[in-house]
Amino acid sequence: MATTHSPPRLLPSGDSAITVEFSRNIDDAANQRVLALDRALTSTPIPGVTETVPTYRSLLVHYDPIRIDFAALCGKLAGLAQLPVPPTTKSRRWRIPVVYGGEHGIDLEDVASTLKTTPNDIVARHVAGDYRVAMIGFTPGWSYLSCRCRAGKIRAC
Numbered sequence: 001m002a003t004t005h006s007p008p009r010l011l012p013s014g015d016s017a018i019t020v021e022f023s024r025n026i027d028d029a030a031n032q033r034v035l036a037l038d039r040a041l042t043s044t045p046i047p048g049v050t051e052t053v054p055t056y057r058s059l060l061v062h063y064d065p066i067r068i069d070f071a072a073l074c075g076k077l078a079g080l081a082q083l084p085v086p087p088t089t090k091s092r093r094w095r096i097p098v099v100y101g102g103e104h105g106i107d108l109e110d111v112a113s114t115l116k117t118t119p120n121d122i123v124a125r126h127v128a129g130d131y132r133v134a135m136i137g138f139t140p141g142w143s144y145l146s147c148r149c150r151a152g153k154i155r156a157c
Contacts, residue, residue, distance in 0.1 A: 005033065008058075008081045010074045016065050020077050021058040030057045031134045031146065036085040037077070046076050054135045056146065098127070 009021040020037060023030035038054045041061070048068030053060040063073055100123045101108040112119045129147040136143055 005082060005085075007078060008033075010077060012070065013060060017060055017062045018070070018073060018077065019058050019060050020081060022081070023057045026056045026134075026146065028132075028146065032085050033081065034059045034135075036083070037081050040080045040083065044080075046073065048073065056134050056144065100126075 009019075011019040011021060013019045020034075022033045034054045034057065037059050038052050041049060041052055046063075046068065048064045048066075049061055050064055051062040053062070061073070061077060099105070101119060108119045108122060112122050115122070131145040131147045133143045134146040
């Protein structure tokens, strides 16, 4: 049985972009819907859409208003956004070497002090998480991560 999703909010963003907002909070379900809509627009392009920019909880869709108008594009996006989110079939697991403290993390002591803990505890907390790439930023290669915190909630990292 297909999951029924609440419709996203469609918000004008200037005169040539629409923000398709799936949630007001950062969570995996919203991010998966963002990425699914982004993939749908890549696999089945809508004439007039010029670029998409995924975020944790929304997809910014740039378009050419000469080729497609706001209302028509909203209708198409709303329809695509209601499609079931396909299961993720491919994932990659990366191990990233990290150096803490000293010249590589000059604020580690300050962070530990602010949180009333030790630098070793901060490092242990950081390496204990499983992180997921939620989106790629505007700087080439810069990824924004999400992780599950101790309470089981998803948050930006």
